[in-house]
Amino acid sequence: MGKWFVGAAAGLIVMALISGCATDGEGGPGAGGSEKLxxxxxxxxxxxxxxxWNATHPDTPVTFRTIPTGAKGGYEKMFSAVKAGNAPCLAQVGFESVPTFLAEGALEDIAPHASDAEGEFSDFAWNQVSYGDQVFGIPVDVGPQALFYRKDVFAKFDLAPPATWAEFTTAAEKLRKADPSYSMTNFSTESYWFGGLVSQAGGQWFRTAGDSWRVGFDSPESKKVADYWQDLVDRELVRTDTPWSPEWLKGLSSGKTATAVGAVWMAGVLTENAKDSASTWAVAPMPQWEKGGTAAGNEGGSTTAVLKGCRNAEEAAEFATWMSTDPKSLANLITVTGIYPAATSGRDLPEANKPVPYFGGQKIYDVFNDAAARTDPRWKWGPVMTQAGATFQDAFGKAVTDGSSFSGTLDRIQDKVVADYRVKGLSIAD
Known part of the structure; x- marks a missing residue:
């Protein structure tokens, strides 16, 4: 666990952030002493x-209810249920949203029932659900980043997977010069993608200073990443299609976008949306800022959180730990859900080590296993990240459209996020 986030930070989030927001402890499907979760x-x-789980734990059955994704109303549904006192015990929550749930007073501290599980997970994963001595969920998956690239395009233009970001630029120049209809990759305006790159560069967007938050969208590391991509965008060496748009997907499926810098779950995106490109894709480690480097970023990941008011927190924590560590559960989640497991033991399972036909039989998880081990464990998300993420995407979308400075855009994002935090009553360190 990152050692900088201790003591005061726990008090900062659990007391200052959720003051007046917590429920009275009533409600939830466990109300009344029932063992059903x-x-x-x-x-x-x-x-x-x-x-x-239910097949082997008949005394503590779990009922799964499908709801909309968090960003499409699922989280608001959870918050409303907590406030009404009828929330479920267990909830799927993205790492980036855990601090927001804390700010809403929506999570139960399960440290008495879950602290022993810490050793099952990577430092990075555990750091996303723990604050000081408190624990608010069990990690399920992480999103280590790597470079997906088109083998056929690279062969056609005599390119090699770049080991450094400088080599990435050189390859982009060569590709563009050879055939302007091709682009090396697509610049994303999404905050979580960009945050992974900042983490790889050694930066942090959110830290604590005493009892205050320190926000770092304008950090030197963030601006280093911004300046790098501004150069590629300004020279039209990369595409700027809106992520997940038809144009973005067409670029990947056609090969006109030669690479995708993305998390492990991008493998599933390609498999489902670029079926005609089977066997043309491969995976390489992320380019490094310095030759010989090994740093990796992370984009995504989630936890099984225990919501405020759960009266069976011990049983809920037991199930959540089991779901993330049991070999049969992990085999299912890797195969069907497409996760990359947060539990280190899960990375030794056959399902996480087999050749992947779509990638020409490459054992792509070897690359992600190395990346997961090299993700900076200090990285933390801050509260109100949904709002901050929207601010980021809107600002960078505008910068791409009007050609304004990416570095200046980070300054504006910094000012807006800090102002939003102060409106929420959060203390900001200068």
Missing amino acids: EFWGWATGYEKSVAL
Whole structure:
């Protein structure tokens, strides 16, 4: 666990952030002493892990209820249920949203029932659910980043997977000069993608200073990343299609976008949306800022959180730990849900080590296993990240459109996020 986030930080989040927001402890499917647990989420395959649990734990059955994804109303539904006193015990929550749930007073501290599980997970993963001595969920998956690239395009233009970001630029120049209809990659305006790159560069967007938050969207590391991509965008060496748009997907499926800098779950995106490109893709480690470097970023990941008011927190923590560590559950989640496991033991399972036909038989998880081990464990998300993420995407979308400075855009994002924090009553360190 990152050692800088201790003591005062726990008090900062659990007391200052959620003052006046916590429920009275009533409600939830465990109210009244029932052993039955309800679990809200949206990921395909979760229901099968629940069924596996129920088959061997008849005294503490879990009912899985599918709800909209967090960003499409799922989180608001959870917050409303907590405030009404009828929330489920268990909920699927993205790492980036854990601090927001804390700010809403929506999570139960399960440290008495879960602290022994810490050794099952990477430092990075555990750091996303723990604050000082308190624990608010069990990690399920992480999103180590790597470089997906088109082998056929690289062969056609005599390119090699770049080991450094400088080599990435050189390859982009060579590709563009050879055939302007091709681009090396697509610049994303999404905060979580950009945050992974900042983490790889050694930066942090959110830290604590005493009893205050320190926000670092304008940090030197952030601006280093911004300046790098501004150069590529300004020279039209990369595309700027809106992520997830038809144009973005067409660029990947056609090969006109030669690489994708993305997390492990990008493998599933390509498999589902670029079926005609089977066997043309491969995975390489992320380019490094310095030759010989090994740093990696992370984009995504989630936890099974225990919501405020759960009266069976011990049983909820037991199930959540089991779901993330049991070999049969993990085999299901890797195969059906498409996760990359947060539990280090899960990375030794056959399902996480087999050749992947779509990638020409490459054992792509070897690359992600190395990346996961080299993700900076200090990285933390801050509260109100949904709002901050929207601010980031809107600001960078405008910068791409009007050609304004990416570095200056980070300054504006910094000012807006800090102002939003102060409106929420959060203390900001100068």
